[in-house]
Amino acid sequence: MDSPTPASARIGIIGAGPGGLTCARILQQNGIAVTVYDRDPDADSRNQGGSLDLHDDDGQLALREAGLLEEFFALARFDGQEMRDLDPAGNLLAHHVPDEDETTKPEIDRGQLRDLLLRSLAAGTVQWGRTLESVSGPAGGPRTLTFTDGTTVESDLVIGADGAFSRVRAAISPATPQYTGVSFLEAHFDDMENAHPELCALVGKGSAHAADGERGLFAQRNSGGHMRVYIMQQVPMDWIAAQGLRPEDTEAIRAHLLGAYADWSPETLRMITENDGPYVDRPLLALPVPHTWEHAAGVTLLGDAAHLMPPLGVGVNLAMLDASELALALANSASVDDAVRAYEKTMLPRSVEIAQMLEGGAQSMLAVPDPDDERFGPDRA
Secondary structure (H helix, E strand, C coil), X not given: CCCCCHHXXXXXXXXXXXXXXXXXXXXXHCCCCCEEECCCCCCCCCCCCCEEECCCCCHHHHHHHCCCHHHHHHHCEHHHHCEEEECCCCCEEEEECCCCCCCCCCEEEHHHHHHHHHHCCCCCCEECCCCEEEEECCCCCCEEEEECCCCEEEECEEEECCCCCCCCHHHCCCCCCEEEEEEEEEEEECCHHHHCHHHHHHHCCCXXXXXXXXXXXXXXXXXXXXXXXXXXXXXCCCHHHHCCCCCCCHHHHHHHHHHHCCCCCHHXXXXXXXXXXXXXXXXXXXXXXXXXXXXXXCEEECCHHHHCCCCCCCHHHHHHHHHHHHHHHHHCCCCHHHHHXXXXXXXXXXXXXXXXXXXXXXXXXXXXXXXXXXXXCCCCC
């Protein structure tokens, strides 16, 4: 089967995260029709997560191509670029205070970014409540999308923007995410200025990182007076159950953590003791390195579906750069297959290089902070 022109192709994106929505926006900007399928029942069905820092050399480039950079700047928190390195006693080791005009990597809540992208799309672009079960069809296309509700859709190009546990990935790669050996326990804090003034003073307006070589804490201010803390440990993936604990037993988990962090000061331990609500278990996973695939007509991947890595500052930014490059390749190629080949020729070597650089990097977040090492601290993606 001859590959169709992008303008006449049936293009389906799986996943309405920043990568998938960025790709859809730039395709529409270039007059190319696209449908996004997402498993969420609607746009507001769940919390989208914490804060993101969008870099001027990838995430912001994608937003500029999407025509949304100025709207992003209007929403972004430039003071969120502040970064503090602390020791376990809470002493300041290093401190980055952003200049007034610094735009290198301003922060934005993930939900705000998603809403910005959703508002930019034509009505009906995203079909909610569509959970993909599988991608099938002949190697030459078209591909069939089968959803868990039993419905099917034919597509000339399926773009997997569906994250770590991508259902699209199985159509072109047998790779599955593996546990890195490091787990995050996410803690939430509300009404920071009134309820947690001491933590405000400790963390500042952006982020703060502390580690002792075996465990760490990473605090991240969000908008609306909220904050998230990631309690970082090198533990078995099932450590909560192995300790005889239950995820919903906040007090018991807190008592265990206080034992593990017994040598830390009361000031830093506020990040463990003052959270509002339960902890959320987030073991860190990554795809094998290198992760590549043989080109297959009608299917490709972007973002975590293509190159899930430890959260060291690249996640959302790479996804949005992938999305921009794929959309532009489609806008400037004679056929869908030509576009996908051009995109993968650039994306795959780049992602392999970055993944190799970050391989094993999850453990680096537990190392005593080095002010000269920009890799510490979780990606706000």
